[in-house]
Amino acid sequence: MRRVCPACGSGEKTRLYRQDFHNKAIALMENYDVVSCARCGFVYADNLPSQKEFDRYYARMSKYEFNFKRGEVSGDYLAHFEKIVKFLKPYLANKKISILDIGCSTGALLSVLKKEGYRNLLGLDPSAACARSAAKLYAVKAIAGSISGFKPKRRYGLIILSAVLEHLVDFAAVFKKIRLLLEDDGLLFIEVPDAPRFHKYIFTPFQQFSIEHVNYFSRASLINLLGRFSFKPLAMKKNENRVNQTVDPDIFALFKKTEKHNFKPSKDRVCQVSLKKYIAASSRLDARVKALIRRKLSGKGKVVVWGVGTHTQRLLGAGIDLSRVEFFVDSNRRYHGKKLGGLQIRPPEAIKAGMPILISTYSFQEEVIRQIRKDLKLKNEVIKIYE
Numbered sequence: 001m002r003r004v005c006p007a008c009g010s011g012e013k014t015r016l017y018r019q020d021f022h023n024k025a026i027a028l029m030e031n032y033d034v035v036s037c038a039r040c041g042f043v044y045a046d047n048l049p050s051q052k053e054f055d056r057y058y059a060r061m062s063k064y065e066f067n068f069k070r071g072e073v074s075g076d077y078l079a080h081f082e083k084i085v086k087f088l089k090p091y092l093a094n095k096k097i098s099i100l101d102i103g104c105s106t107g108a109l110l111s112v113l114k115k116e117g118y119r120n121l122l123g124l125d126p127s128a129a130c131a132r133s134a135a136k137l138y139a140v141k142a143i144a145g146s147i148s149g150f151k152p153k154r155r156y157g158l159i160i161l162s163a164v165l166e167h168l169v170d171f172a173a174v175f176k177k178i179r180l181l182l183e184d185d186g187l188l189f190i191e192v193p194d195a196p197r198f199h200k201y202i203f204t205p206f207q208q209f210s211i212e213h214v215n216y217f218s219r220a221s222l223i224n225l226l227g228r229f230s231f232k233p234l235a236m237k238k239n240e241n242r243v244n245q246t247v248d249p250d251i252f253a254l255f256k257k258t259e260k261h262n263f264k265p266s267k268d269r270v271c272q273v274s275l276k277k278y279i280a281a282s283s284r285l286d287a288r289v290k291a292l293i294r295r296k297l298s299g300k301g302k303v304v305v306w307g308v309g310t311h312t313q314r315l316l317g318a319g320i321d322l323s324r325v326e327f328f329v330d331s332n333r334r335y336h337g338k339k340l341g342g343l344q345i346r347p348p349e350a351i352k353a354g355m356p357i358l359i360s361t362y363s364f365q366e367e368v369i370r371q372i373r374k375d376l377k378l379k380n381e382v383i384k385i386y387e
């Protein structure tokens, strides 16, 4: 599907990069184009499946259920959510304010708000398992479903969209619904990756152009997009999101619902330039990673590859040699029994003693090694890509 610019509606664009996953089994699409809007400068992924197909994918393949840890998030996530609540608190003097977290995952952010004394909390998530976990882990009410299908009983003082907008193909219907859900003068909190800083935080090549992230926001493009739906910025803050070994640049932004007005987008001249730097630096790292994998696998028999996420799918798209791979392993149950590059994806328990394990993930590398040694008690050779 061809997209028009979500921030200004223009169909004119330039292609900056093509991200290739070489796989439709678990990725939804073979590839997409990263393009920049000629009118307003917003950078987004083009040539995508429809929003409906994405909705089905999230309901089916959610990574956010944390199902391999019974829904509990790590301390890193909790620390991150505490930062969000600290940013919001000056604007939330009334503890009775009704708060709706859209895309609430297992409810950890709502649990931090609950600890701070807020009581009118509701979560919404496409995954039923996430909604159940929120109730079980934190006694926080959450409903399984999409924004479009949500039938509210009331309006909300604050709506939270944390790590949601970068996933959306279609904004118009979502913001129309959010305006209906919000009280007059209601607040909208948004957290998105900060694209103009991507090139300063490269850990793996092209990690920001993931299977699921299809919009690359800057402060200016966020203001353009929200202005289009008559939201006014109240506060913005640059932040670093640390989870496992990865540090991602992101933006915290608070907007206020206003009366409809004629908003004129201003041109964002920064994002495209920074993303070109990001693409060039990623290409250089990509060449190094591929050479390293070739070197580390040379002279070895068959190996198991642990991890089937964006990192692995990109390597497949870049034409990595699969003849040495016996099968793939991933902790996420949703992937088990599916195939990648014609090879089975199996649970960690399927690894036999003696088979070398190539770890194809950056952020979970140390966690995977811990699982291999401590949980599975395997002495197999572990091949790391990142030191």
Ligand SMILES: [Zn+2]
Pocket (backbone or CB within 6 Å): 005, 006, 007, 008, 009, 010, 037, 038, 039, 040, 041, 042
């Ligand atoms: Zn535009």
